Amino acid sequence: MLFFSYFKELVGKEVTVELKNDLAIRGILHSVDQYLNIKLENTRVVDQDKYPHMLSVRNCFIRGSVVRYVQLPPDGVDIDILHDATRREARGG
Amino acid sequence: MVLGLQRLTEQDIEASGHPCLDVARGEELVHVQRDVAIVLGDRLPESPGTLYISSRRVMWLSDINRGKGYAVDFFSISLHAVSRDPEAYPSPCIYLQIEADAFEDDESECSDTEFAEDSDLSRVTEMRLVPSDSNQLNTLFDIFCQCAELNPEPEGDDESGWFFGDPGLPDDGDQNEWQLSEELANPIGYANGNHDLAHSVLQLQIDDQRFEDAEEMEDHPHHEPN
Numbered sequence: 196m197l198f199f200s201y202f203k204e205l206v207g208k209e210v211t212v213e214l215k216n217d218l219a220i221r222g223i224l225h226s227v228d229q230y231l232n233i234k235l236e237n238t239r240v241v242d243q244d245k246y247p248h249m250l251s252v253r254n255c256f257i258r259g260s261v262v263r264y265v266q267l268p269p270d271g272v273d274i275d276i277l278h279d280a281t282r283r284e285a286r287g288g
Numbered sequence: 289m290v291l292g293l294q295r296l297t298e299q300d301i302e303a304s305g306h307p308c309l310d311v312a313r314g315e316e317l318v319h320v321q322r323d324v325a326i327v328l329g330d331r332l333p334e335s336p337g338t339l340y341i342s343s344r345r346v347m348w349l350s351d352i353n354r355g356k357g358y359a360v361d362f363f364s365i366s367l368h369a370v371s372r373d374p375e376a377y378p379s380p381c382i383y384l385q386i387e388a389d390a391f392e393d394d395e396s397e398c399s400d401t402e403f404a405e406d407s408d409l410s411r412v413t414e415m416r417l418v419p420s421d422s423n424q425l426n427t428l429f430d431i432f433c434q435c436a437e438l439n440p441e442p443e444g445d446d447e448s449g450w451f452f453g454d455p456g457l458p459d460d461g462d463q464n465e466w467q468l469s470e471e472l473a474n475p476i477g478y479a480n481g482n483h484d485l486a487h488s489v490l491q492l493q494i495d496d497q498r499f500e501d502a503e504e505m506e507d508h509p510h511h512e513p514n
Contacts, residue, residue: 214366230440234433252383255369256433260441261387
C-alpha cells in the first residue's frame with residue numbers, strides 16, 4: 196500500500212522498470228494500480244540489442260508481479276515524506 | 289494456474305464456435321474481435337482467426353482450421369503493448385510477452401509431433417495479435433489492461449518480505465522490535481549501512497503481497513501501534 200501511494204506520486208516522471216526476465220524499459224510513468232501494475236508511455240528499451248522487438252513499442256502495460264526493480268528519478272524522491280511513511284508502515288503493518 | 293501458451297483443441301470449442309469458458313470459476317467473455325492474425329514468437333503469421341478475451345484468458349481460434357487455437361492466461365502475460373513501428377513488425381499489432389515455464393524439459397524425448405509442438409508452445413515468450421482493422425488497437429490495449437487488473441497474483445505467493453540492497457542485513461527474527469527501538473537513532477533508510485535512501489528504495493522489491501490491500505490504509509490513515 197505504501198508503494199502504491201508512493202508510485203502514484205511519480206506519475207508523469209521518467210522511471211526505468213526492470214523485469215524479472217532482465218528486460219529493462221524506460222518511460223514516463225502513466226499510471227499504477229494497487230497491484231503495482233505499471234503503465235508506461237514514450238517507452239524505450241534499455242538493452243535494445245537483446246530485445247529488438249520491443250523497439251516499436253511506445254506505450255506498454257507491465258504486470259506488477261514481473262517487476263524486479265523500479266529505478267526512480269533522484270528528484271522524484273521526497274526523503275522526508277518517505278521516512279515518515281515507512282515508519283508508519285513499520286509500526287502499523 | 290498454468291504458465292505459458294496453451295493449445296486449444298476441438299474439445300475446447302463449443303458448438304457455437306466460441307471457446308468453452310470456465311463459467312463455474314467465474315470466467316466471462318469480455319470481448320470478441322474477428323479477423324485477427326496471430327504470430328507466435330518468430331513464426332509466420334497464422335491465417336486470420338477470431339480473438340476472444342475473457343476475464344481470465346486471451347484465446348485465439350482459427351477461422352479456417354476448426355479446432356485449432358491457442359490460449360494464454362492473464363497470469364502469464366508479463367507485458368502488453370501496442371506496436372506500430374513498421375521496422376519492428378510490418379503490421380500494427382498488440383505485442384505480448386508471455387511468462388513461460390522454465391526451460392527444464394530440454395532433454396525430454398518427444399517422439400510424437402503433437403507433443404513436440406506443445407513443448408515448443410510452452411517456450412513461446414512473445415506473441416503478436418494483428419487485427420485487420422488497426423483502428424481497434426487502442427481499444428484492445430485498454431481491454432487487455434482491464435482484464436490484467438482482474439487477475440492479480442493468487443494469495444500464498446511466498447515471495448513476500450522486505451528486501452534491502454545489502455544482503456548482509458542481519459536476520460535476527462525480531463525485526464519489529466529492532467525497527468521500533470532503533471528507529472530514532474538509526475532511521476530505516478540508513479539501517480543497513482546504506483547512506484543513500486533513494487538507492488535503498490530502488491532496491492525494494494515491489495511485488496510484496498502486503499501492498500495489495502488498497503483499502504486498508506485508506507480506512508485507517510493513522511495506524512495505531514500494535
